[in-house]
Amino acid sequence: MKFVASVVSGVASLNKGLEDGRTQMVGLLLPSDFIGHPGRTRIEFDVVASSDVTLCCFDRAPFQQLLTEMPHISQRMIELAMDELDAARDWMLLLGRKTAGEKIATFIEMVVRRQHFQRRDGIKVDLTLPLSRGDIANYLGLTLETVSRQIGILKSEGILQFEDKRRFRVVDMERLQAATGDDDDGAVIF
Amino acid sequence: MKFVASVVSGVASLNKGLEDGRTQMVGLLLPSDFIGHPGRTRIEFDVVASSDVTLCCFDRAPFQQLLTEMPHISQRMIELAMDELDAARDWMLLLGRKTAGEKIATFIEMVVRRQHFQRRDGIKVDLTLPLSRGDIANYLGLTLETVSRQIGILKSEGILQFEDKRRFRVVDMERLQAATGDDDDGAVIF
DNA sequence: CGGAGCGTTGATTAACTTCAAGGGCTGTGG
DNA sequence: CCACAGCCCTTGAAGTTAATCAACGCTCCG
Numbered sequence: 001m002k003f004v005a006s007v008v009s010g011v012a013s014l015n016k017g018l019e020d021g022r023t024q025m026v027g028l029l030l031p032s033d034f035i036g037h038p039g040r041t042r043i044e045f046d047v048v049a050s051s052d053v054t055l056c057c058f059d060r061a062p063f064q065q066l067l068t069e070m071p072h073i074s075q076r077m078i079e080l081a082m083d084e085l086d087a088a089r090d091w092m093l094l095l096g097r098k099t100a101g102e103k104i105a106t107f108i109e110m111v112v113r114r115q116h117f118q119r120r121d122g123i124k125v126d127l128t129l130p131l132s133r134g135d136i137a138n139y140l141g142l143t144l145e146t147v148s149r150q151i152g153i154l155k156s157e158g159i160l161q162f163e164d165k166r167r168f169r170v171v172d173m174e175r176l177q178a179a180t181g182d183d184d185d186g187a188v189i190f
Numbered sequence: 191m192k193f194v195a196s197v198v199s200g201v202a203s204l205n206k207g208l209e210d211g212r213t214q215m216v217g218l219l220l221p222s223d224f225i226g227h228p229g230r231t232r233i234e235f236d237v238v239a240s241s242d243v244t245l246c247c248f249d250r251a252p253f254q255q256l257l258t259e260m261p262h263i264s265q266r267m268i269e270l271a272m273d274e275l276d277a278a279r280d281w282m283l284l285l286g287r288k289t290a291g292e293k294i295a296t297f298i299e300m301v302v303r304r305q306h307f308q309r310r311d312g313i314k315v316d317l318t319l320p321l322s323r324g325d326i327a328n329y330l331g332l333t334l335e336t337v338s339r340q341i342g343i344l345k346s347e348g349i350l351q352f353e354d355k356r357r358f359r360v361v362d363m364e365r366l367q368a369a370t371g372d373d374d375d376g377a378v379i380f
Numbered sequence: 381c382g383g384a385g386c387g388t389t390g391a392t393t394a395a396c397t398t399c400a401a402g403g404g405c406t407g408t409g410g
Numbered sequence: 411c412c413a414c415a416g417c418c419c420t421t422g423a424a425g426t427t428a429a430t431c432a433a434c435g436c437t438c439c440g
Contacts, residue, residue: 018283018287018288018371018372019371019373022287022371023287024283026282027279037268037272039265039268071261074264074268077268078264078268078271079229081268081272081275082227082229082230084275085275085278086234088278088279089204089216089278090206091282092206092216092281092282092285095282095285095286096214096330096331097208097212097214099427099428100427132385132386133386134387140286141285141286143430144387145387145388145389145430146427146429147387148387148389149388149389149428165386181209181210182208182209183207184209289395290395322417323419324418324419332397334419335397335398336395336396338419339420342420355405355418
C-alpha cells in the first residue's frame with residue numbers, strides 16, 4: 001500500500017481467509033469510508049471491489065508528513081480508528097451471538113442508516129442493497145442460501161418490500177429494529 | 191471513564207450484550223494490555239474482571255495533555271489502536287467462519303503465545319488458561335458445554351495434557367497449529 | 381440457442397445448542 | 411469431623427439451526 005484513500009463511489013470490502021478457502025468479510029467500504037492507516041505500509045487482509053470503485057488517493061509520504069505537522073489531523077485519525085474499532089466490536093457480537101434472522105435484520109438496518117444519511121431531502125426513496133447475496137453471506141458469516149431464505153422471511157412478514165433483487169423499501173421500521181435483537185436504548189433512527 | 195489504565199495483574203474482559211441476555215466477549219485484557227482511549231470519555235461495552243485485577247491508572251486529563259505535547263506518544267497510541275483493530279478482525283474471522291474445534295485451538299494457541307512471551311527463561315512450564323470454561327465460551331461464541339467437549343477432544347488426541355482444570359501443557363504444537371485452520375504463512379512461534 | 385452469473389427453493393445432514401444429570405472440589409456451619 | 415451447598419466442569423441425549431447438496435428459474439449477453 002503506497003497510498004491511503006477515501007472511497008468516492010462504489011462498494012468494496014476487506015476480507016480475511018482461512019487455509020481451505022473459507023472467507024470472512026471484516027469491513028465494508030462505502031462512499032466516504034477511508035482505506036489504509038498511518039504507520040502501516042502493509043495490511044493483512046484483501047481489499048476487494050464489489051462494484052466499479054472510484055478512489056481519492058493520497059501518496060503515503062506526504063500524508064504522513066501532514067500528520068506530523070497538523071496534530072489535530074492526527075487526532076482525527078485516532079478517532080476514525082476508534083470508530084472502526086467500535087464497529088468491529090459490534091460486528092463481533094453479531095457474528096458470535098446473533099441468529100441468522102437477526103444478522104440479516106441488523107445488516108439491512110445498517111444499510112438503511114447509511115443510505116438515509118446520504119439523502120435527507122425527505123423524499124421516500126427505494127434503498128439499494130450494496131452487496132450481492134453471496135457477499136452479504138460473507139459479511140454475516142452465513143451461507144448464500146441462508147441469506148436468501150432469511151430475506152425471503154422479512155419479505156413474507158411484510159417488513160420489507162422488494163422492487164427487484166437489489167432495490168427495496170422498509171415497510172415496518174419498528175419491526176425491523178425489533179428483529180435485530182439489539183438493545184434498543186434510545187436507538188431512534190428517524 | 192475518568193481514567194485510562196494498564197493491566198498489571200489479573201484478567202478482565204470487554205463484553206457486549208443483546209436484549210435477551212446473550213453476551214459476547216469482544217476483548218480480553220491480560221497483563222500489559224491497555225484500557226480506555228484518548229478522546230473517548232465513554233465506552234459502549236462492559237469491562238468485567240475475571241479474577242482479582244490490579245490496574246495502573248492515569249487520570250484522563252493529564253494523559254490527554256501528554257498526548258498533545260508528545261506527538262510520538264500520540265503516534266504510539268495510533269499504533270496500539272491499529273493492533274487492536276487487527277486483533278478484532280482476526281477474531282471476526284474466527285467468530286464467523288471457524289468450527290468449534292478450530293476456535294478452541296486458536297484460543298489455546300493465543301494463550302500459549304502470550305504466556306510464552308512473558309517468561310522466556312527457557313524453562314518449560316505449565317501454562318494456565320486465563321478464563322473459566324464459561325468465559326472461554328463467551329469469548330469464542332460457543333456454549334460452555336461445547337468448550338468442555340472440544341477441550342476434551344484436544345486432550346484425547348494427545349495434543350494437550352492437563353494438570354488440573356486450568357493448568358496444561360502443549361504436547362504437540364505442530365498439530366495445535368494445524369487445528370486452528372489458519373493460513374500458516376511463516377507462523378513459527380518457537 | 382447456449383452458457384454464465386445470480387438468486388430461489390427443497391431435502392437432507394451435520395454441528396452445535398439445549399436440557400438434564402451427576403461428579404469433584406471448596407468453604408461453611410453444625 | 412462430617413454434612414451440605416455452591417461452583418465449575420463433564421457427559422449424555424434430544425432438539426434446532428444453519429450448512430450442505432441439488433435442482434431449477436431468471437436475465438444478460440455472446
